[in-house]
Amino acid sequence: MDAKKSPSSPSAAAAKLRIAGAWAGTLEVELEAWTLPMLRAEVARRSGGSPDCINLICGGKVLKDGEEVRPLSQLGLKNNSKVLASVVSLDRGKALNEEAAAEAERSKKLTRIHNAAKALADRHADGSLPVEDYNIELEDQNGQKVVFNSESDRRAIMMGLMLDANAKSLIKKQMFKDALDVLYMAEEAFSLCDPKFVEMIDNVPILQLDIVWCYFMLRDISCLSMAGIRLEKARKGFEHSHGKDSTRFRLLQAGRHAELAIYVRLELLEGVVAYHSGHFEKARKALSSAQAKYVQLQVSDEALSLLMGMGYKEREAKRALRMTGQDIQVAVDFLVEERARIARRREEDIQRQQEIMEQKSYGRTPQNKAVNLNKLNELVAIGFERYLAAEALRLNENNTEKALDLLTDPERNCVLQSQLESRKKLKVSRPRAADMLIGSRQSAVSGNNQQADSNPPAHDQEGPSGAAADNHMDERDEDGQKDDGEENYEIERDEAMEGEIAKELTGDPLADYDIELAKEGEALAEYFALLDSNASAS
Numbered sequence: 320m321d322a323k324k325s326p327s328s329p330s331a332a333a334a335k336l337r338i339a340g341a342w343a344g345t346l347e348v349e350l351e352a353w354t355l356p357m358l359r360a361e362v363a364r365r366s367g368g369s370p371d372c373i374n375l376i377c378g379g380k381v382l383k384d385g386e387e388v389r390p391l392s393q394l395g396l397k398n399n400s401k402v403l404a405s406v407v408s409l410d411r412g413k414a415l416n417e418e419a420a421a422e423a424e425r426s427k428k429l430t431r432i433h434n435a436a437k438a439l440a441d442r443h444a445d446g447s448l449p450v451e452d453y454n455i456e457l458e459d460q461n462g463q464k465v466v467f468n469s470e471s472d473r474r475a476i477m478m479g480l481m482l483d484a485n486a487k488s489l490i491k492k493q494m495f496k497d498a499l500d501v502l503y504m505a506e507e508a509f510s511l512c513d514p515k516f517v518e519m520i521d522n523v524p525i526l527q528l529d530i531v532w533c534y535f536m537l538r539d540i541s542c543l544s545m546a547g548i549r550l551e552k553a554r555k556g557f558e559h560s561h562g563k564d565s566t567r568f569r570l571l572q573a574g575r576h577a578e579l580a581i582y583v584r585l586e587l588l589e590g591v592v593a594y595h596s597g598h599f600e601k602a603r604k605a606l607s608s609a610q611a612k613y614v615q616l617q618v619s620d621e622a623l624s625l626l627m628g629m630g631y632k633e634r635e636a637k638r639a640l641r642m643t644g645q646d647i648q649v650a651v652d653f654l655v656e657e658r659a660r661i662a663r664r665r666e667e668d669i670q671r672q673q674e675i676m677e678q679k680s681y682g683r684t685p686q687n688k689a690v691n692l693n694k695l696n697e698l699v700a701i702g703f704e705r706y707l708a709a710e711a712l713r714l715n716e717n718n719t720e721k722a723l724d725l726l727t728d729p730e731r732n733c734v735l736q737s738q739l740e741s742r743k744k745l746k747v748s749r750p751r752a753a754d755m756l757i758g759s760r761q762s763a764v765s766g767n768n769q770q771a772d773s774n775p776p777a778h779d780q781e782g783p784s785g786a787a788a789d790n791h792m793d794e795r796d797e798d799g800q801k802d803d804g805e806e807n808y809e810i811e812r813d814e815a816m817e818g819e820i821a822k823e824l825t826g827d828p829l830a831d832y833d834i835e836l837a838k839e840g841e842a843l844a845e846y847f848a849l850l851d852s853n854a855s856a857s
Contacts, residue, residue: 334398341373341404342366350392355382358391362404376403383422429500432485435816436504440478444470455481455824472512479508483526484823487831495533502530524556525581525831531588535842540595547592553585575653576615577642580834583612587839587846594846603850610843613836616641626650638833664826681709684716691717698722707732710739 333347336358342365348358356370363370375382377400396402443455457465457477467473482505489498509523517523527549534542561578590605618640625647626636631654639650639657678689690709694717698708703726711722714735725731827833 334396334400336396337399337401338362339401339403341368341406348391350396350398351390353391354388355391355394356388358402366404366406368406372406374405376405377401425497429497429504431813431816432482432501432820433504435813435820436478436481436485436508438812439481439817439820440474444474444477455821468513468516472516475508475511476516479505479512479526480522481820481824482508483522483529485820486529488823490529490533493536495536499530499533499537502526502533506530518556518559521557521560522831524553524560527553527556528581528585528588532584535588535591536838543592543595546588547596550585550589550592554589557581557585575642575649576644577829577832579612579616580641580836581832583609583616583836583839584834585609586612587842590846591842594849599850599853602846606843606846606850609839610847613840613843615644616836619645622647622650626654642829642832681706681713684713686716688717694719694722698726706739707736710735 334350336346336348338344338346342362344365346358346361355375359373359375360370362375363373366373377394377396380395382394382402439455455477457473457480465476467476482501486498486501486505489495489501505526506523509517509526531546531549531553534546557578586605586609590602590609593599593602593605618637622640622645623633623636626639627633629651631639635654635657636650639653643649643653674692678692681690683689690712694712695705695709697719698712699705703711708722708726711725712719715721715725725735
């Protein structure tokens with residue numbers, strides 16, 4: 320017979336918990352065997368209440384049921400620990416449990432976001448052959464690929480940008496608390512990159528500004544001192560990347576005012592911090608500067624109607640007018656350039672999709688990299704067959720010199736061709752287990768790959784983004800073709816979260832500057848009223 324161990328079994332050393340509040344006394348428990356629900360049930364039984372109505376506090380911390388049931392010892396309870404038991408209403412008890420469950424779910428999702436961004440950065444930063452149907456690349460605002468001094472810098476920036484994009488999506492959904500946590504993760508990722516590189520781009524100061532904006536929207540006065548420090552960092556960061564008074568940024572933007580909305584938010588928040596710090600004159604000065612820029616960005620009905628009459632949508636017309644200082648002709652030029660950029664991006668995406676399909680047909684190198692198509696084209700240009708040159712590069716980790724040695728050695732070249740022919744025959748006559756497994760998985764997801772193949776996204780944005788400055792970096796999500804022959808089924812991935820993050824990478828170089836400013840306008844009116852009220856009272 321098996322003995323069932325109960326909480327009161329004397330086989331393990333018992334600890335004493337001193338309970339006060341709803342019931343006062345000492346309980347003998349086994350810290351390694353008892354759980355929080357068991358302790359709550361025992362206190363409820365002795366106090367004559369319901370477990371759902373018992374709230375337990377130890378060491379100034381409310382004890383809550385987590386996702387996993389853990390022993391009391393792992394919750395910090397020790398021998399002679401003091402526990403305060405309070406009785407709450409049934410509705411309040413349920414609310415506490417629901418709050419704990421919601422917090423656990425939130426924490427779980429944040430972990431998924433972090434892990435998915437890290438996994439994407441790890442796979443896409445080192446030139447590995449993508450396992451997804453897209454490729455993530457880093458570009459400056461001119462659409463040029465960014466070259467890094469090290470793979471670790473590339474990985475850190477890529478992860479930071481992905482997390483930042485996810486946080487911006489949460490801000491749009493008014494989920495400011497969640498956005499803050501993701502922004503903190505993005506800040507940590509950026510901190511791992513070379514500081515000299517980071518200070519050249521404005522993504523980090525914009526991130527600082529987003530963090531303080533979340534503080535403001537949450538009305539969290541406790542973060543006031545930290546908000547001031549972050550705003551100072553943001554202003555210094557903008558001066559580094561945009562130049563003093565944004566001279567460098569505007570030069571790169573052909574004189575356009577794309578950055579004005581960012582400075583409206585910056586000066587508004589500086590005014591808010593100054594007001595709550597008791598510096599009313601400083602607050603009025605900052606708010607007045609923000610107000611002047613805010614008025615400058617208000618779009619007239621006549622100008623908007625004129626552009627919409629030319630066939631442009633309301634959102635893209637407003638954006639063009641805001642970023643060009645309401646100049647109709649310059650706004651039209653902006654819109655024309657933007658449509659040309661989108662068309663060019665569509666062509667590039669189609670080309671990159673074809674390249675990924677070709678790379679997947681060649682397979683991975685021993686170190687999991689894709690065959691370098693530039694080096695492949697060089698070998699083909701001097702007369703080697705494409706499939707043979709690709710295999711030589713694959714076997715030699717894209718080392719052109721070693722690949723040439725293999726291809727120009729008649730004996731080794733003959734062996735290589737024989738191996739390729741044998742592989743082709745084997746693939747036709749006997750499909751691999753990997754092919755069958757992945758084929759089953761594709762059927763289970765209702766043919767998502769087929770849809771991606773026939774309809775590659777063109778990254779067409781409703782709002783334009785115009786000429787780009789090279790002091791801001793963006794990520795793009797480029798479509799490709801999944802290769803059933805690769806052993807991708809062995810890789811454990813959170814595909815849903817990775818897909819969600821990748822979807823947020825629009826490749827829009829001016830998205831961070833495209834702010835509607837409705838909330839900012841309301842805040843300006845609110846704090847001017849507070850300043851006027853304070854002046855009247857004094």
